[in-house]
Amino acid sequence: xxxxxxxxxxxxxxxxxxxxxxxxxxxxxxxxxxxxxxxxxxxxxxxxxxxxxxxxxxxxxxxxxxxxxxxxxxxxxxxxxxxxxxxxxxxxxxxxxxxxxxxxxxxxxxxxxxxxxxxxxxxxxxxxxxxxxxxxxxxxxxxxxxxxxxxxxxxxxxxxxxxxxxxxxxxxxxxxxxxxxxxxxxxxxxxxxxxxxxxxxxxxxxxxxxxxxxxxxxxxxxxxxxxxxxxxxxxxxxxxxxxxxxxxxxxxxxxxxxxxxxxxxxxxxxxx
Numbered sequence: 073x074x075x076x077x078x079x080x081x082x083x084x085x086x087x088x089x090x091x092x093x094x095x096x097x098x099x100x101x102x103x104x105x106x107x108x109x110x111x112x113x114x115x116x117x118x119x120x121x122x123x124x125x126x127x128x129x130x131x132x133x134x135x136x137x138x139x140x141x142x143x144x145x146x147x148x149x150x151x152x153x154x155x156x157x158x159x160x161x162x163x164x165x166x167x168x169x170x171x172x173x174x175x176x177x178x179x180x181x182x183x184x185x186x187x188x189x190x191x192x193x194x195x196x197x198x199x200x201x202x203x204x205x206x207x208x209x210x211x212x213x214x215x216x217x218x219x220x221x222x223x224x225x226x227x228x229x230x231x232x233x234x235x236x237x238x239x240x241x242x243x244x245x246x247x248x249x250x251x252x253x254x255x256x257x258x259x260x261x262x263x264x265x266x267x268x269x270x271x272x273x274x275x276x277x278x279x280x281x282x283x284x285x286x287x288x289x290x291x292x293x294x295x296x297x298x299x300x301x302x303x304x305x306x307x308x309x310x311x312x313x314x315x316x317x318x319x320x321x322x323x324x325x326x327x328x329x330x331x332x333x334x335x336x337x338x339x340x341x342x343x344x
Contacts, residue, residue, distance in 0.1 A: 073143075074219055075333055077151040082329070085159045096157050100234035103129065113235070115242030122245050126231045134224035150223040157218070157226040160210035163189055167203060167314070174310035182310055191237070191290075200303075200317035201294045207321040208293055209233060212261040212328060213254065219332050229253060254289035262296040264324040264331075269300030 092098045107113040107125055117125075133153065137146045166188050173181035186199040189206055197205065213233075217225035236250040259282060266274045277299045281292045301320045303313050 073147050073150070074222070077147065077154055078215065078218070078329060078332065080151055081154045081158055082325075084155065090155075090159065090161055094156055095159070095161060096230045097162075097234070099156065100231055103231070104234060104238055113239065115239060117239070117243060117245065119245040119249070122235060122243075122249060126228060126235060126249070129231060130224040130228035133227050134222070137223060153223040154214075154218055154226055157214050157230045158211060160206060163203070163206045163210065167318070170199065170314065171311055179310070195288065195290050195294065197290070197294050198313055200314035201297055203314055204297050204317050204321050205290050205293055207318075207325075208258065208261050208289075211321075211325055212264075213257045215325070215328060215332070216257045216260060219335075251289065255285075258289040258292055261324065261328070262293055264327045265296050265300040265320065268323040268327050269297075269320055270302060271300075273302070274299035 104113055104125075112121065113125060137149060141149065166185050170182055170185040173179075173185060182199075186202070189199075189202050190197065191202075191205070213229055214226050217229040221228070232246075232250050232253055236246045238246075240246045240250075259278075262278055262281075266278055274296050277295050281287055281295065284292070297317060297320070301316060303316050
């Protein structure tokens with residue numbers, strides 16, 4: 073069922089443009105705004121309260137899917153929840169606008185679009201590397217949490233990401249929570265880059281970063297991506313680097329899907 077949900081969601085997400093009612097940011101913004109009105113979400117919020125805020129919707133989803141509905145309804149609801157959690161139409165729109173600006177030679181517009189998706193100025197990254205990071209945050213990590221923990225896991229990660237984006241500058245607990253959640257998924261995702269990119273060049277980087285507990289997820293992903301896909305700089309072509317890295321990210325998503333399929337089939341065979 074998990075594999076079918078993933079295939080359906082990725083296919084629909086690929087061929088359609090989701091309205092705001094099918095976007096996680098729409099619901100997470102309303103949910104977190106409710107806590108802010110009650111002074112429950114701020115720079116001084118404790119780590120325990122943050123975990124409660126993040127976990128509460130995930131617990132509700134888990135209880136509903138496990139105890140309140142049958143398997144068929146649970147499958148439909150899980151697929152719908154995954155559809156909401158996966159993807160980031162705003163980043164996709166920014167990427168398309170960037171390509172259009174680059175093709176007409178509008179370098180100033182390219183710079184503005186690049187700033188729109190750069191979340192952490194402390195970690196140097198190109199536009200293409202920032203796209204890979206956004207792909208991880210909105211696709212790979214969500215998929216991995218869904219595969220391992222189901223729809224509740226996807227909800228938990230998406231809310232943790234939303235909390236960190238909203239108050240991360242003033243609340244270090246929010247950054248610590250997402251750092252812990254990203255630790256394993258970002259290493260699995262970057263391992264995929266080794267296998268679909270330049271393995272021998274990227275492997276030493278991946279191994280060197282694997283046990284670096286305090287290393288940020290974005291720094292790890294950027295370093296491995298840079299080694300896995302070597303791109304010759306071209307001052308006249310602003311589209312080559314982002315297009316090449318987007319293709320790398322798409323190949324990696326297919327790799328993760330293949331691994332998920334293999335694990336699912338293996339578990340089915342073992343259970344029989």
